[in-house]
Amino acid sequence: MIPSIYLQVLINGILLGGLYILLAIGLNIVTGVLKIINFAHGDLVMLGMYVAFWLSVFFGLNPLLILPSSFIVLGVIGLLSYVGVFSFVLRAGDFEHLLSTIGLGLLLQGLAQLLWKSDYRLLKFELPPLLIWNIYISPVMLSIFTISLFASIILYMFLLKTRTGIFIRAVAQDSEMASLVGINKRKIHLITTMIGFGFAGLAGGLLMLMFPAYPTAGFVYGLLAWVIMVIGGLGSVLGAFIGGLIIGIIEVSFATFYNIELARAVAFILFITIIALKPSGLLGERARV
Amino acid sequence: MKLNRVIVAIIAIVVVAGLLAGITFFTQTAAREKAEVKEVNIKIGLLFPLTGGLAPLGTDQYTGAKIALDLINERGGIAGKYRIEYVTADSASDPTKAASEAERLITLEKVNIIVGSYASPLLLAASEISERYKVVYYEVGAITDRATLREFKYLLRNQPIGGDFGILSPVFVSEAVAPALGKKPSEIRVAIIYEDGPYGTSVAAGNRDTVRKLGLNLVLDEGYSAATTDLTGLILKLKTAEPDVVLHTGYFADVVLFIRQSQQLGFKTKVLIGHGAGYGLPATYKELGAAFDYVFNLDPSSPYFNLESIAQELRPLNVEFVKRFRQARGYDPGTHGYMGFANLLPLLTNILPLAIEKYGSIDADAIMKAAYELDIPEGGTLMGYGLKFAPPDSPKDTLLGEKYRDTKQLHIGQNVGAYPVVLQWIGGRPEVVYPDFLAARKPVIPLPKGHPLAP
Numbered sequence: 001m002i003p004s005i006y007l008q009v010l011i012n013g014i015l016l017g018g019l020y021i022l023l024a025i026g027l028n029i030v031t032g033v034l035k036i037i038n039f040a041h042g043d044l045v046m047l048g049m050y051v052a053f054w055l056s057v058f059f060g061l062n063p064l065l066i067l068p069s070s071f072i073v074l075g076v077i078g079l080l081s082y083v084g085v086f087s088f089v090l091r092a093g094d095f096e097h098l099l100s101t102i103g104l105g106l107l108l109q110g111l112a113q114l115l116w117k118s119d120y121r122l123l124k125f126e127l128p129p130l131l132i133w134n135i136y137i138s139p140v141m142l143s144i145f146t147i148s149l150f151a152s153i154i155l156y157m158f159l160l161k162t163r164t165g166i167f168i169r170a171v172a173q174d175s176e177m178a179s180l181v182g183i184n185k186r187k188i189h190l191i192t193t194m195i196g197f198g199f200a201g202l203a204g205g206l207l208m209l210m211f212p213a214y215p216t217a218g219f220v221y222g223l224l225a226w227v228i229m230v231i232g233g234l235g236s237v238l239g240a241f242i243g244g245l246i247i248g249i250i251e252v253s254f255a256t257f258y259n260i261e262l263a264r265a266v267a268f269i270l271f272i273t274i275i276a277l278k279p280s281g282l283l284g285e286r287a288r289v
Numbered sequence: 290m291k292l293n294r295v296i297v298a299i300i301a302i303v304v305v306a307g308l309l310a311g312i313t314f315f316t317q318t319a320a321r322e323k324a325e326v327k328e329v330n331i332k333i334g335l336l337f338p339l340t341g342g343l344a345p346l347g348t349d350q351y352t353g354a355k356i357a358l359d360l361i362n363e364r365g366g367i368a369g370k371y372r373i374e375y376v377t378a379d380s381a382s383d384p385t386k387a388a389s390e391a392e393r394l395i396t397l398e399k400v401n402i403i404v405g406s407y408a409s410p411l412l413l414a415a416s417e418i419s420e421r422y423k424v425v426y427y428e429v430g431a432i433t434d435r436a437t438l439r440e441f442k443y444l445l446r447n448q449p450i451g452g453d454f455g456i457l458s459p460v461f462v463s464e465a466v467a468p469a470l471g472k473k474p475s476e477i478r479v480a481i482i483y484e485d486g487p488y489g490t491s492v493a494a495g496n497r498d499t500v501r502k503l504g505l506n507l508v509l510d511e512g513y514s515a516a517t518t519d520l521t522g523l524i525l526k527l528k529t530a531e532p533d534v535v536l537h538t539g540y541f542a543d544v545v546l547f548i549r550q551s552q553q554l555g556f557k558t559k560v561l562i563g564h565g566a567g568y569g570l571p572a573t574y575k576e577l578g579a580a581f582d583y584v585f586n587l588d589p590s591s592p593y594f595n596l597e598s599i600a601q602e603l604r605p606l607n608v609e610f611v612k613r614f615r616q617a618r619g620y621d622p623g624t625h626g627y628m629g630f631a632n633l634l635p636l637l638t639n640i641l642p643l644a645i646e647k648y649g650s651i652d653a654d655a656i657m658k659a660a661y662e663l664d665i666p667e668g669g670t671l672m673g674y675g676l677k678f679a680p681p682d683s684p685k686d687t688l689l690g691e692k693y694r695d696t697k698q699l700h701i702g703q704n705v706g707a708y709p710v711v712l713q714w715i716g717g718r719p720e721v722v723y724p725d726f727l728a729a730r731k732p733v734i735p736l737p738k739g740h741p742l743a744p
Contacts (some may be wrong), residue, residue, distance in 0.1 A: 005529055012521045012554070118344030120542055122576050122700075129553050138553035210549065211518060212542040216342055216382075220516055244357055255522020256529075260513040261485060 011135060017146030017248025021152055022206060023221055024228035024240040026199030026251065030153075033192040036086065036097045040105035042222020044197055047108055047244050048074050048204020049213035051218045053121045055064045056208075063125050064143065067205045074201025078194040086193060087186070105218070112215035120212040147284020151202055155195070156237050159254045168192055172235055229273045233281030242282060246270075293719075331367060331641065331651055333358065333375040334394035336405035336415055337629075341382025345541065346566065346625045347407040350430045351377070353622065353629025354404055356613045358526040360606070361637045367600035368642040376511075380406065383726045384414035391415040395422045401651050402427055404633060407625065409451070409487040410432035416444050425656050429632035430625065432565070433487040434494075437679075440450050443653050445640075445660050445678055447670075449707040451488060452698065453689045454587045455495015455562045458536050460693065461585075461711050461723050463503040470733035478508045480532035480558075482523065482547075485512035492538040492564045499693055500536075508532050515540050520547050524554050533735075534560040540664035541567035545576050548742070552580060557744040561585065565709070569624040574717050580741045583733050586719060587709045588624040589632075589672050603671045606634070624719075631671035639663055639676075667706065673727055675706035723728060 027041040032162045048070045081104060090098045127139035159165035170178040171188045179185050204213075207221070224247070232243025247267050254263035274281060335354055338347035358375050366372035376398050380387035387406065394400045395418065402425045406412040412431035418443045419426040428436065428446040432454065437446055463474045470477070481496045483489035491513060499506050509530040513523055520543070527535070535558050539547065544567030561584045567573050568586035610630050614622040622630070640660045641651060647662075648655035665676040679685035684699035689708055691697075711723035713732050722732035736743035 007523060008525060008554075009522075010524065016519055016521060113340055118340050118342070118348075120545075120572070121343055122545060124576070126549075126552075130557055131555065134551065136555035139551070140553060210546075212545065214342060214542075215340075220518055224518070251519065252522045252525070255520075256525040258513060260517070260520070260523045260526075261511075264517075266512065 005256070008135050009253050011137060012141070013249030013252035014245060015138065015141040015145045015248070016252055017245035018148040019141070019203070019206060019244075020224060020228050020248050021241050022148040022199065022245030024225045025155065025233065025237060026150055026196040026203065027222075027225045028196075028229050028232075028235060028237065028240045029159075029168070029172075029192055029199075030196035031229065032085065033168055034090065034189050035175075036090065037094060037101060038196075039098065039101040039222065040081075040108060041200055041225050042218030042220070043105040043108040043112075044074055044077070044200035044218070045204040045207065045221045045225075046112060046213065046215065046218035047077065048201035049208045049211075049217065050112060050116060050121070050204075051201060052205035052208040053123060053213055054116075056123055063123050063205070063209055064147075067147065067202060070201040070205035071198040072201075074204070075194040075198035077201075078197030079190065081197065082190045084194040086189070091190065096157055105222075109218070110213050116215070118215055119226055120214050122212045123208050125209045140210050144209060147206060148203075151199070152237065152241060155199070159237065164188075164191060218224040227267055230281055231274050233283035236281070236283045239281050239283035294616070300340075303317075315720050320436050324367055325343050327682060329457070331371055331373045331402075332396060332400045333373055334378055334391075334398060334400035334403045335375055335388065336378045336380050336390055336394065336403050336411075337407050338382040338411060338684050339377075339379040339388075343382040343408050343411075343540070344541075345572065346570065346623075347382070349381075349618065349623060349626040350407045350629035352617050353610070353613060353631075354429060354633045355629075356610055356617070357630045357633045359613075360609065367637060368645060370640075371645065373637070376400065380411045380415065380618060382408070382411075384410045387411040387415040387616050388418050388682060391426075392422075395419065395424050397548070401653075402636070402656065404429060404636070406431050409436070409491070412436050413487065416441060419443060425653050427633070427636050428692040430628045431488075433489060433491045434698060434700075435491070437700040438698060440681070440684075442681060442701075443657060444702040445636075445657075445704075446702060447672075447676060447704045447707065448628060449674075449709045450690075450703060451491030451564075452495040452694070453687050453707075454709050455492040455497075455539075456499045456689045456693045457587055457709055457711065458562045458564065458585075459496060459499035459503055459505060460689075461562070462505060462534050462536075462560070465711075465723055465732060466734055469732070470533065470559060472533075475504045475506060477505050477534060478530070478532045479505045479534045479536060480509035480527055480530055481507065481536045482509070482527070482539075484515035484543060486515060487514070488540075488566070489538040493536075496536050496538075498695065502693065502695065508622070513543070515543050517543060517546075520550050521554065523547075524551050524556050526557050527551075528554065529744040530680060532558055534558065534562065535566070536562050536566040537568070539567055541570060541573065544568060545573060547579055548584075552741045556742065556743055559744065561736070561742060562587070562711075565624070569712070569719065571620060571623050571717075574714060582714050582716065583712050583736050585722075585732070586712045586714065588719075589628060589674070589707065589709055599671060599673055607671060612733065618651075628672075635663070635665065635670055635676055638666070672707070673710070674704075674708055676704050677706045679703050679705050 051070045051073045052066045056063045089096045130137040228243035232239025251263045338350035378390040404427045407430040409431040416426040426444045432451040434450045434452045467474045483493040563586045569588045574581045643659035644655040661680040667675040684701045685705045686697045687705045712719040713722045720729045
């Protein structure tokens with residue numbers, strides 16, 4: 001029992017990290033490409049949770065089957081947000097970005113409050129735990145991890161191999177230059193926003209498998225996404241991947257061997273340290289994808 | 290020269306204002322002495338979290354309080370004569386908002402009494418304001434010890450304190466769980482886990498002291514943030530500590546998360562005891578189903594105790610309340626809805642009538658005087674317990690505190706007759722199982738074979 005606890009902690013840290021990766025990835029590409037500080041990200045995740053919840057309740061479908069629709073609905077909200085908000089403030093300064101995205105977040109929170117009340121919404125998605133070599137593996141967390149990993153790899157390949165993906169990376173690296181060589185910057189911004197929001201929706205849908213949705217649920221997730229993004233590196237998919245795993249493992253191991261209160265604090269200390277020493281994050285400029 | 294003129298002007302203004310204030314004061318007192326008691330206008334502000342994270346239970350409690358006010362108004366009002374006007378304010382699950390809403394209720398709405406607050410941080414913040422304005426704050430739900438230890442003059446709480454929740458569960462473990470497991474109390478391994486806000490820490494402090502005092506074996510003692518998104522680490526730590534009994538204090542989302550993740554991670558224990566909030570909620574049962582059966586919960590006794598143990602005349606009120614609550618919320622009232630209703634009733638049926646009839650007024654001092662005079666014996670309130678507020682000149686510890694606390698806590702404005710009871714979820718319904726005289730049935734200990742958390 002005692003030696004296996006280390007393995008148990010590692011596995012759980014990695015599984016939790018998988019969820020965190022997906023949480024950060026949507027924020028990451030929007031920040032990297034649009035250079036916009038999106039404080040509404042957590043609320044987008046919250047919205048994704050509600051989408052998964054209601055679709056699953058209304059159609060009585062398995063929450064896993066709902067996931068693509070969370071992606072699509074949030075993608076459409078990305079479209080609306082770009083047309084309604086981002087396209088206006090993109091040329092303005094950071095301060096305007098900040099205020100407009102905070103406003104967007106509050107709007108979403110208010111809407112959620114109005115439409116669905118403040119009740120906690122939970123989905124019943126229960127699978128019996130897997131016991132392998134005296135190590136308990138939560139099948140729910142395992143599904144979350146697998147889907148998250150799968151989605152991240154698809155995004156990575158999309159950015160690496162497809163024409164649009166290459167355009168997105170070009171705009172991320174140097175938007176002026178990208179425009180000069182004939183890339184339609186606005187179109188790329190729009191596509192990126194839709195993908196980024198879609199991923200927030202997907203993260204929300206996955207969260208819904210285990211955690212409750214309520215109008216202010218996004219706050220913590222938004223914060224976590226920021227920490228992971230900064231640790232891993234702004235605008236880097238690979239960075240989000242590494243940041244997510246680091247935070248997942250740190251949180252679970254500190255909580256198990258020291259104190260759960262300390263666990264989140266350690267994550268934030270790491271966040272501050274990285275901001276101070278390497279503001280671009282672990283994989284900042286070098287491996288930007 | 291100019292400065293002098295300014296000073297003179299200021300003095301003149303102050304003097305005139307003072308005179309005016311004096312005159313109004315005298316005329317008002319004179320008017321009050323002459324006034325017929327009939328002109329009593331009672332305005333109550335209901336301050337509960339109706340939005341935000343605490344809203345699900347906050348709204349239950351608010352609904353309970355609202356039903357109490359409506360019922361009394363339908364019967365003609367206070368003492369059958371004075372209708373109550375009430376206004377609703379939303380503390381939005383945020384202490385800052387609770388304080389500003391309390392200020393608005395007092396200064397703009399001119400309420401005589403504020404009734405709140407469901408959650409401890411909201412009570413702490415809002416009552417600071419009411420105390421400053423000398424307006425009575427009547428608490429029906431929040432349990433932090435700290436609230437009534439602040440020596441406030443205008444705070445009344447008809448609700449057991451968190452520390453007593455913390456005392457009762459180890460007493461229950463020592464007196465009922467240990468014999469049922471065939472162990473000595475010193476052989477029982479106990480883990481204390483709690484959300485780290487005022488609510489959880491109050492309860493955990495009581496847990497800790499009493500566990501030590503009764504000689505139980507404390508194997509883990511740890512807090513976590515209620516806003517936490519994941520409890521994996523804490524549960525793995527619990528697995529290595531191997532407790533027989535887990536004493537848990539949490540809200541709702543964290544309680545559901547704890548029990549779900551415990552199942553997923555294969556955490557086993559013989560007895561799980563919660564302390565109110567999520568553990569008392571039908572919604573939690575709905576989420577967890579069988580995994581929530583045989584879990585214990587501490588709450589003020591309503592409504593699942595043996596109805597025979599309360600006064601005859603209160604029983605029809607109970608029936609009416611359940612009916613209306615179901616209409617308003619679509620489900621049966623849980624403990625929180627009940628608190629809003631049953632803890633508020635004595636204010637409307639005992640304190641205010643006494644204030645009006647004996648002191649001819651409902652100003653804050655008259656209400657407080659009337660409140661301190663009351664002494665309702667056990668079984669005389671719909672909560673099962675009695676009612677005796679500890680007055681400022683002789684602050685008192687609670688019944689359980691007197692018996693089990695090493696250092697006395699001196700409360701003012703606390704109903705020292707209030708105490709929680711131990712309930713157990715059986716077949717989706719919580720039943721009172723301890724103390725014996727209120728018990729509707731015997732407790733099932735340990736978690737039966739086949740239960741997801743049973744070893």
